Amino acid sequence: xxVGATPAAGDGKPLVRVQNLVKYFPLRGGILQRTVAEVKAxxxxxxxxxxxxxxGLVGESGCGKTTTxxxxxxLIEPTSGTVEFxxxxxxxxxxxxxxxxxxxxxxxxxxxxASLNPRLPIGEIIGEGLSxxxxxxxxxxxxxxxxxxxKVGLRRYYINxxxxxxxGGQRQRIGLARAxxxxxxxxxxxxxxxxxxVSIQSQVLNLMADLKxxxxxxxxxxxxxxxxxEHISDRVGVMYLGxxxxxxxxxxxxxxxxxxYTKFLxxxxxxxxxxxxxxxxxxxxDVPSPINPPTGCRFHTRCPIAQFPIxxxxxxxxELKSTGHWAACHFAExxxxxxxxxxxxxxxxxxxxxEAAAIGQAERSAASEPEDVLESELDxxxxxxxxxxxxGE
Amino acid sequence: xxxxxxxxRVEGLKTHFKTQDGSVKAVDGVDFxxxxxxxxGIVGESGCGKSVTxxxxxxxxxxxxxxxxxxxxxxxxDLLKLPEDEMRAIRGDDVSMIFQxxxxxLNPVFTCGEQVAEAIRQHKKVDDxxxxxxTVDLFKLVGIPAAERRVKDYPHELSGGMRQRVxxxxxxxxxxxxxxxxxxxxxxxxxxxxxxxxxxxGIQQQKQMAIILxxxxxxxxxxxxxxxxxxxxxxxVERGTVEQxxxxxxxxxxxxxxASIPGRGTKGKRLNVIKGxxxxxxxxxxxxxxxxxxxxxxxxxxxxxxxLMDQGDNHTAACFLYGEEFEPGTEAKPQPTEKAS
Ligand SMILES: Nc1ncnc2c1ncn2[C@@H]1O[C@H](COP(=O)(O)OP(=O)(O)OP(=O)(O)O)[C@@H](O)[C@H]1O
Ligand SMILES: Nc1ncnc2c1ncn2[C@@H]1O[C@H](COP(=O)(O)OP(=O)(O)OP(=O)(O)O)[C@@H](O)[C@H]1O
Ligand code: SF4
Ligand code: SF4
Ligand SMILES: [Mg+2]
Ligand SMILES: [Mg+2]
Numbered sequence: 001x002x003v004g005a006t007p008a009a010g011d012g013k014p015l016v017r018v019q020n021l022v023k024y025f026p027l028r029g030g031i032l033q034r035t036v037a038e039v040k041a042x043x044x045x046x047x048x049x050x051x052x053x054x055x056g057l058v059g060e061s062g063c064g065k066t067t068t069x070x071x072x073x074x075l076i077e078p079t080s081g082t083v084e085f086x087x088x089x090x091x092x093x094x095x096x097x098x099x100x101x102x103x104x105x106x107x108x109x110x111x112x113x114a115s116l117n118p119r120l121p122i123g124e125i126i127g128e129g130l131s132x133x134x135x136x137x138x139x140x141x142x143x144x145x146x147x148x149x150x151k152v153g154l155r156r157y158y159i160n161x162x163x164x165x166x167x168g169g170q171r172q173r174i175g176l177a178r179a180x181x182x183x184x185x186x187x188x189x190x191x192x193x194x195x196x197x198v199s200i201q202s203q204v205l206n207l208m209a210d211l212k213x214x215x216x217x218x219x220x221x222x223x224x225x226x227x228x229x230e231h232i233s234d235r236v237g238v239m240y241l242g243x244x245x246x247x248x249x250x251x252x253x254x255x256x257x258x259x260x261y262t263k264f265l266x267x268x269x270x271x272x273x274x275x276x277x278x279x280x281x282x283x284x285x286d287v288p289s290p291i292n293p294p295t296g297c298r299f300h301t302r303c304p305i306a307q308f309p310i311x312x313x314x315x316x317x318x319e320l321k322s323t324g325h326w327a328a329c330h331f332a333e334x335x336x337x338x339x340x341x342x343x344x345x346x347x348x349x350x351x352x353x354x355e356a357a358a359i360g361q362a363e364r365s366a367a368s369e370p371e372d373v374l375e376s377e378l379d380x381x382x383x384x385x386x387x388x389x390x391x392g393e
Numbered sequence: 394x395x396x397x398x399x400x401x402r403v404e405g406l407k408t409h410f411k412t413q414d415g416s417v418k419a420v421d422g423v424d425f426x427x428x429x430x431x432x433x434g435i436v437g438e439s440g441c442g443k444s445v446t447x448x449x450x451x452x453x454x455x456x457x458x459x460x461x462x463x464x465x466x467x468x469x470x471d472l473l474k475l476p477e478d479e480m481r482a483i484r485g486d487d488v489s490m491i492f493q494x495x496x497x498x499l500n501p502v503f504t505c506g507e508q509v510a511e512a513i514r515q516h517k518k519v520d521d522x523x524x525x526x527x528t529v530d531l532f533k534l535v536g537i538p539a540a541e542r543r544v545k546d547y548p549h550e551l552s553g554g555m556r557q558r559v560x561x562x563x564x565x566x567x568x569x570x571x572x573x574x575x576x577x578x579x580x581x582x583x584x585x586x587x588x589x590x591x592x593x594x595g596i597q598q599q600k601q602m603a604i605i606l607x608x609x610x611x612x613x614x615x616x617x618x619x620x621x622x623x624x625x626x627x628x629x630v631e632r633g634t635v636e637q638x639x640x641x642x643x644x645x646x647x648x649x650x651x652a653s654i655p656g657r658g659t660k661g662k663r664l665n666v667i668k669g670x671x672x673x674x675x676x677x678x679x680x681x682x683x684x685x686x687x688x689x690x691x692x693x694x695x696x697x698x699x700x701l702m703d704q705g706d707n708h709t710a711a712c713f714l715y716g717e718e719f720e721p722g723t724e725a726k727p728q729p730t731e732k733a734s
Contacts, residue, residue, distance in 0.1 A: 060582040167670050168439075197438040197609060197671075202653035202664035209663070224582065227612075231655030231664070254657065268587040270612030272654055274635040282591055283584040285538075286552045 014048035014084075015186060015218050016072060021045045021081035023067050027291065037291050041067040043242035044081070046318065049186070054212065054219045056233030056250065058226055058265070060287055063239040065222045069188040072220060073105050074098065085186070103133050106179035108172075110191035115175060116163040123159035126178045133182060148181045151214070153207060169200035173207065180211065188220045193228060205232060226269050230254055235324075238262050241298040242290055244318060248325035258327040260335060261299050297330065305331060305338035399468075400571050400603040401450070401488075402426040406463035408442075408449045417674040419445040419458070421627040422720065424701070427571065427620070430597065432604040434618030434635070436611060436650075438671055441624040443607045447573045450605075451490055452480050467571070486516045489564035491557070493576035498560060499548040505559045506532075506544025509566055516567040531562040536592055554585035561592065568600060575607045590617055611654060615639055623647045626672055626682040629701060633708035643710035645687045679725035681713065689714060698723035 022044055029036040042064045049055045049072075057065050070076045072083055074090050083090045085101060093101065106129075109115040116125055126148065127141045135141050146156045152173040163171060172192060179187055189208070193201040209232065212219060223229050229236055230250055237247040238259065246259040257263045267281040285302050288294055294301050300311040310330055318328040331338055408420040420442040427433040435443050449460045452472060465472040467487060472480065492498050500508060509531060510524040519527070525544075532540035535558040548556055557577060564572055574593065578586035590613065597604055606617050614621055614635065621638040623631040623646065631644040642648045652665035669686040672678055678685050680695035687694065697719035701709040713719075 060584060169670065198611070198650060198653050199438060199667035200670065202655065202666050205655060206663050206666060226583070227654065227656040230657060231659050250660070264584055268583040270583075270586075270590075270610060270616045272611045272615045272639060272651065272656075274615045274639050276615075280587060280591065282587055284588070286554060286585070287582075 013051050015051040015086060016049040016220070017082075017084040018048070018068075018072065019046050019082045019084075021068070021071055021083065022079040023064075023071055023076065024079045040242050040290050040293055042071060042078075043293075045239075045242075045244045047237055047244060047247055049218060049220055050235075051185075051218055052216065053234040054221050054232050056229035056236040057220060057222045057239065058224065058229050058236060059239035060224060060265075062287065062290065064242045064290075065224075065239060066190055068239070069107065069190050069220060069222050073102070073107055073188055075107070103129070103182045104184050105186045105188070106182060106184040107188045107190060108175045108179045108192045110194050113163075113168070113171065113195075116171060118163050121160045121162055122166075122174050122177075125163070125174065126181050129178065129182050144181055145177075148177045151180070151211065152177045167200075168196055169203055172196060172200075172204050176204075176207065176211070180215065180217075183215070184217070186218045186220070188222070190222045191224070192221075194223065194225065201228070208232070226265060238265065241287060241293050243298055243328065244326075245299065245329070246325075246327045247318075252322075252325050256325075258321055258325065258332040258335065259299075259329050260303050260305055262327075263335075297328070305335060305341075307331060307338070398429040400427055400429055401468075401605075402464075402466040403446075403450070404464045404466070406446070406449060406460060406465065408445050408454065408458055408460045410455075410458045412457065415675055418627050418677075419674070420449060420460075423463070423622075423624070423627075423629050425620075425622050425629065425632065427603040427605055429570070429603050430601045431620060432597065432606050432618045434614035434621045435605060435607045435624060436609065436614050436621060437624035438609060438650075440626075440671055440674075442627040443609075443624060444575055446624075447490060447575050447605065447607060450573060451484060451488065452477075453484075453490075482516075485512060485564075485569070486567045487569055488571045488573065489567070489569040490573040490575065491560045491564045491577050493579050499556060501548055504545050504547055505551065505556075506546075509544075509559065509563045512563050512566045527566070528562075531566060532559075534565070534596065535559075535562045536588070537562070552585075553581055554588060557581065557585075557589055558592070561589070561596075565596065565600070569602060571603045571605065572597075573605045573607070576609075577606070578613065579608065579610070586613075593617070611639075611650065623650070626674075626677065628682060628698070628711065630683065630712070631710045632701065633706075637706070637708040641708070643704060643708065643715060644683075644712050645689050645714075646683050647710075649686075649688075680723070681711075693717075696725050 021042055023042040024038040024040055026035040027037040027039060028034060045068060057068060059065055071078050074083065078091055085105065090098070090101065123142065123145050127145045130141045130144060145159060149156055149158065154170065154173050154177070163174065166174065192208070193204050196204060205228065211217060221229065221232055233250045235248065236250050236253045237244050238261065239245065240261050246253065246257065246262045253262065254266065257266055264281050264283040283302055288301055296312040296314050297303070297316050300306040303311065307330070314330065316328045316330045318326055321327050321332050403423060403425050406420055406423045410417040410419055423446055425433060435446065437443055445458070448454050450465055450472065460473055467483065472483065499505065506525070506528050509528045513519060513524045513527050528544055529540050532543055537543050537555060537558050551559065578589050581589065593604065594617065596602070608614060618635050621633060621635050622629050623638065623644065625646050631638065631642065631647045638647060639651065642651055649665065649667040653667060655664055667686055672682060672685070678695065680697050681699055684690045684694040693713045699711045699713045700718040700720050701711045702716040702718055703709045704715055
């Protein structure tokens with residue numbers, strides 16, 4: 001872990017401060033249902049979310065984004081580590097205090113279909129939190145529900161309708177209304193637009209931006225869609241296998257990614273520009289299992305510039321590499337040279353690049369003992385093939 | 394664009410569904426063609442008829458659906474007129490399809506290798522040993538590492554990306570002339586998507602296949618397709634080369650879609666929005682189906698559905714901003730006089 005300053009300390013007042021957060025889910029088996037293994041869903045993550053910002057959290061499926069979001073609201077208990085909200089440690093709060101604090105923190109879910117109770121009219125779905133927070137007066141409750149419906153752009157007379165009568169985009173507005181009716185300071189939005197078509201997605205993104213300004217909200221915005229995150233976030237954190245591997249301002253992250261994994265992620269985004277047939281970096285293999293993650297740097301089984309044995313033995317610290325820019329890579333400063341050496345970045349012709357990448361792959365596989373469950377059984381020839389989509393026949 | 398290179402031509406295709414509440418015009422007059430070694434992208438939002446179009450080509454529609462008009466010409470032969478047994482021979486042989494969710498299309502109780510080998514045996518006269526050998530070769534072709542061992546795995550033992558590779562291996566087992574890929578990467582992470590798209594591109598070059606790539610992701614279209622059709626509510630509203638569509642979109646719907654994509658250029662700005670939502674199939678507006686959402690709609694728009702009109706270089710759009718032509722029979726009728734003729 002980093003020594004001294006925590007990521008983001010120093011500029012901007014943190015609203016949420018996450019320190020060394022860990023969540024292992026036990027996997028039980030056998031007749032005694034003993035813990036046979038653990039899923040290391042979130043493994044020692046440290047970051048701040050500053051008041052008034054949109055903090056984007058990206059990474060591939062299963063890397064721990066949702067678990068992080070739920071831990072921040074203490075919807076699940078951490079294995080260890082702390083989450084401070086507005087200066088108070090959430091993980092130590094008793095239920096009374098937690099309940100009070102919860103009204104300041106809300107969550108919006110990905111699936112606008114599954115997350116709304118189909119048997120309740122939307123007025124009740126949205127008003128539920130108000131009754132839980134002790135707003136007993138029915139009239140008062142309805143007034144507040146109607147007001148928030150206005151804000152999210154739904155008509156007041158929808159109040160007695162049921163979720164199935166609404167389209168996906170409208171349901172996501174209902175989800176937002178439910179989260180915002182308690183006037184929270186902090187909202188975890190977990191893939192809020194992933195299930196929506198692009199024309200509806202833009203409506204909801206605009207709405208979220210408007211509401212943020214109007215209600216002075218702070219968002220943790222979780223998404224696997226990097227273009228959406230680039231659009232809406234002030235800062236971005238990139239996760240890989242339960243670890244935060246990079247964090248910086250959005251602009252800096254997209255312009256000067258420092259971690260090799262981030263470079264792959266950015267390169268994989270399909271760009272809506274047919275003339276820009278870019279040199280694409282293709283990451284080979286799959287994400288290893290979070291039950292038995294690779295030793296050392298968790299990315300070393302797929303990293304084209306990995307250096308052995310350091311990368312497979314020593315965990316890189318999550319450190320400040322330049323102003324406001326954090327990364328966890330032993331070689332973040334030397335990526336350019338190492339990329340050249342390993343043939344990772346190649347001339348502008350695609351065919352040549354494939355060859356070069358394949359050579360890089362073969363080189364590193366010769367140098368390493370891969371931990372990845374899938375890849376560990378492979379001989380060098382098969383590894384070379386896997387990085388060569390054409391198979392060469 | 395040689396005529397002899399054309400693999401598939403779809404003309405005036407209409408596929409409707411019977412439901413309790415009435416008929417759903419899922420595909421309502423669709424025209425396009427695909428050439429050898431080229432990729433046609435079909436793009437449009439959820440429910441616009443992309444999957445129904447591909448299922449119509451494969452003749453794999455659910456029971457309540459029927460293609461009631463049009464022609465689907467595979468190298469000149471009309472698939473809609475073929476008896477089922479001939480169609481079965483074409484499926485998997487000349488035309489293959491891969492679906493969005495590979496898990497639902499693979500049988501969980503057979504190993505991946507057995508399923509691919511079975512597909513080979515169905516179409517080629519080869520013995521078991523030869524089929525098994527070809528299966529391993531196919532697994533290698535689609536970049537499955539340790540192919541000899543992976544053929545013995547069951548679908549659930551593979552990751553999503555690997556399962557999609559198995560599906561592609563199966564689709565390629567008989568060297569199809571046309572591959573239909575319906576959202577082949579939508580369920581996958583971006584890095585895995587990049588692997589699969591690269592794989593498809595490579596195999597296409599090698600085998601000179603025609604590909605129909607269906608997706609709602611305009612970025613994927615821009616990277617993969619040479620020709621594009623944009624669908625809206627069961628109709629083709631614009632058709633052109635990928636450069637024409639992305640650089641000079643004509644139809645207001647295409648323009649709206651392209652402008653609503655978030656990304657670098659939009660940071661800190663409001664995104665463009667297409668107001669409203671796609672119309673419900675039982676509640677279609679009269680005339681141009683996009684009119685209630687269109688920022689340029691004018692008095693002519695609700696009167697009939699505009700025909701696809703060529704604006705030069707085979708770039709066509711169905712919009713009255715570019716001409717007066719309309720599809721015969723789509724005129725909005727003030728009174729129900731439709732049974733007159
Ligand atoms: N309740 C649970 N019990 C056991 N394992 C869990 C549980 N919840 C999550 N996991 C595991 O923890 C890891 C992280 O999951 P998480 O849902 O946080 O990922 P994510 O980044 O949100 O992925 P996605 O993009 O697919 O939503 C995964 O391997 C997941 O299978
Ligand atoms: N079996 C069916 N019975 C009735 N209507 C159907 C049936 N199958 C599809 N439809 C309707 O046909 C229309 C087109 O559906 P289709 O699946 O082709 O959309 P799509 O463009 O593939 O959308 P998506 O992006 O969501 O996959 C939709 O309105 C759908 O509800
Ligand atoms: S620490 Fe080593 S393996 Fe990890 S990202 Fe950096 S170079 Fe690659
Ligand atoms: S025909 Fe009219 S409503 Fe339809 S897209 Fe063109 S301008 Fe818009
Ligand atoms: Mg998640
Ligand atoms: Mg579909």
